[in-house]
Amino acid sequence: MFQQLPSLNAIKAFESAARLNSFKDAANELNVTPTAISHQIRTLEDSLKIRLFERKTRAVTLTKEGELLAASANQSLQDLLSTINQLKGSPRTLTISTTNSFAAMWLVPNLAGFQQQHPGIDIQIRAEESLIDMEHDRRVDMAIRYGEPPKQLETKALIHQPLIQESIGFFATPDYWKKHSKNTSEAVFFCTQWKNSKLPNLGIEETIKSIVEDTQPNIRYFHDENLTAQAALSGQGIAIISHLAVENSIKNGWLTQGTDKMATPITGLHYYLVIPKRIQTNQAAIRFKKWLQSTLAKNKPVN
Incomplete structure (x- = not known):
């Protein structure tokens, strides 16, 4: 039934390069060389007999056919990852992106409470001021952001959860x-x-x-x-x-x-959580969200 499908490695290499607009960044994400990414994509193009990328001196851009395949590949891999996470009982490592100040002044000082409750879950913190593309960047599982939550709290790929004002x-x-x-x-x-x-x-x-x-x-x-x-x-x-x-x-x-x-x-403004739908059934993510909500609720300021 699926004999005509390309290899999963080729699809993964293509999806990563398409999402990041870079063979080099895709290589870093997948822990391979840029040459390996280029070879996988070239093999995929040869098997499909179509060109997926326009290759320029310092950049690559998707063709119309590439855009069509990229959208399908991304959604298919997200669905596959979600199912695998359910079957495995979810990964035990979560990478959380947030601002430098929130990480240093609230999250890190309070994180011991979460680790005591869930010693088997490893929390990695990425403290940074730039916004992560949560829809496509799989190096980050959840983000705690500062400002006003979007009026539309749920999109096709993301859930925005208000935490505390x-x-x-x-x-x-x-x-x-x-x-x-x-x-x-x-x-x-x-x-x-x-x-x-x-x-x-x-x-x-x-x-x-x-x-x-x-x-x-x-x-x-x-x-x-x-x-x-x-x-x-x-x-x-x-x-x-x-x-x-x-x-x-x-x-x-x-x-x-x-x-x-x-x-x-x-x-002031709000802190809110951004959760990709691909991990909404991830048990580690669910437990971290519940801990974050309950801990913030307990630590409301005393006026």
Whole structure:
């Protein structure tokens, strides 16, 4: 019945190269040489008697026939992988992509709780600011993102799961509060200026100006929330930062929240989970999602 089908290795090589638009990247993904990828694809083209790629000096692009085969190959391999995962009881390693600050300041400090519950599941964390193409990049299983979840929470290939809306507050060391809680005009404020220009303005600067009424406030900016927190932890000023980001520092008494006008939290954006449908039945993924949801629910900020 399937005698006329090309080899699975050839289909895998073609699908990877088509998805990544690169023989070299496909070779890295499949742990083979670019020459091997090129040979597999050439053999596939010869067997089908059609050209699948237009080969240029530094790039390859799909032909119309290649685009048609690529869509079918991708969907077929995803279906096959999902079934195999079910039969095997799911892979025991999950690769999670998230921002540098969320990884360093919340996920890593809390991950021991998950490992205690599920010692057989290995969690690998990819901390990065660039967005992963979750629909096609199989090097990542799930992503925790910051911003506003898409209005359409489910697409053909992805599920978007809202996790928690952050609450932003004013935090500093106890010693810094003693010196500046009453004289805010001399205080230094640290804010995070996100690299993603599409994120909405939360009006944090305006809130600071309404608190420091008599003078222009001294506001300094970082592009990483981790650095914002570190500046406050070193006693240099007041960080206007997510409760989630400083949760561990609050528990240890290193940072405390301000009082009076600086005690009112600012409503922030959301953290949400992106799950490819190809792993939605993966038991390791299901357990990680449930742990993430329950742990975030337990650690809501105390105002």
